Amino acid sequence: MGIKLYKEPDLENPVLLACWPGIGNVGLVAVDTLRRMLEAEELGEIEPWDFFYPRKVLIRNGELKDLIFPENKFYFKRTEGKDLIFFIAEEQPALEGKAYAEGAKAYQMANLVLDVAVKFGCRRIFTSGAAIAATHHTMRPRVWAVPNASSLIPELRGYDNTILMSDIEGRGGEGNITGLNGLLLGVARTRGIEAICIMGEIPIYLQGFPMLYPKASKSVLEVLTQILGVSIDMSDITGFAERSEKEIDRLYGELPSEAKEQLDKLKDISQDKISEERIITEEDKKRILDDVDRFFRKDIKEDEN
């Protein structure tokens, strides 16, 4: 079980950005877009066979040519003053039947990622994912920031469109970050490394969708570039988010009117201004989600046919 580095560049004050697939691939799309736009170079990889079952076998003329595993690669980019290391994984080392990393394998992988961070002198780690929120897909997704040390809070309060857990009604600053996004924060804390998880809001009714949500990825990317002090062309991700929103609008338009009425209430909730007559009860929420789930299951079946 190990790390394979292709090169060992001297990096100046690097920070590490890590991401994995998750709900709407919000973090993955954001961080990978940044990596691509900055044209980061390959740095190394975590050998996958101890963590993952292979994805694909290639057989040609009766001979097994290759077995392809999920990739877990490191990249680096030198920027003005603050160099970047990216860790981009195609899968989380999940236990059978689970979507997110947990258990010994997840802990081992978190430590391997941090080993690379420490080797190159990283003082700070970012992870990124989705925050399931009572918001509407027409609203601008906010970015939830969760640090692993209280000393980071004042800084995070200064970024645009960024909120802390305590800013979200009813949470009292508490919550849960599943999978490696959360685990890496915790392991970094025990190893004395600053870490922040940056999460883009995804509407509660889209959480179970088998589709990307680039609108939230764009919000994450805006915050990340602000924090890192790098500038990139946002037109690709903006176009992607617009196309995605049109598709969601189309599906939304086909929802039963009662479900739509209920979901429209989320526009008010996300503005933190809920009047007595517009509040969504637990019963409403369950009915809305059941309606949406039924609707989209039907849609997926039709696609398959």
Added chain:
Amino acid sequence: MSEGISYKFFSKPKLNSCSLIVCWKEDTGRLGVSVIDYINEKLNSQLFCEIEPEGFFYLGGVLVEDNIAQFPESKFYCCPEKKLVIVRSNTPRAEWYKFLNMLLDITEDICPIKDLYTIGGMVTLVAHTTPRKLLATANSPEMNTVLSRYDLSVDLNYETPSGQRPTLSSYLLWVARRRNIMGAALWMPMPFYLVSAGDPRAYKKTVDFLNFRFNLGIDISVFDDEIHRQNEKIARLSNRFLELDGFLRKLETNINLTEEENGRLVQLMEEYLGKDNQP
């Protein structure tokens, strides 16, 4: 070795080198297990080692099959006279890379592995009467050359379709190649409607190849009796359910059945060809 993961030897057979044959219990149509059990019985192979399930298998309860509680097992048998080591195992649910390496480590603890073969069934849309060939995938050009001397299909082109994963046999071949062990995965096509009832033709063909490859000298006439019995059952079933004959004729002439016809064929075969059922 990782904590909690271990194996136990019951004896240490003495061999200069061996061919390793591996089958997985969850195999399509139980082809691998049926073949291995028959070979083990005929060769009087001796159990010499077992991998402990902890760390590889789900241990939160037991699976019940045919009214009997099962338990995951990975057993190693040896037939020194034929220079064979035979592994009969459930497919692990975790730590696959470690498991496959352990499988090779245990065998190499006895003697160097000359070559490795996995045996498995493959569901196809052919009729049981259609002549079939064993299909082989090698993990090296050298092995491909060896295989081409036999009556096998050795020109497969395949890529795992999206949403599926490679088989454990392919994974084992890859691990073996990394350790410079040449190997082949043998796949026997089986008609989809005999997956549950079993396919003695497929068993016979596979044992026949192993007989030839390793000079085993095993009597395979027992499979002819089974084939005969199955033919009779299917004939009686065709007399009783007239559509059955039409389904089989279509398959014999490479005409696809509708989904409904497929379902009916499977239903009839499963209902009437089971071990204890007589049409």
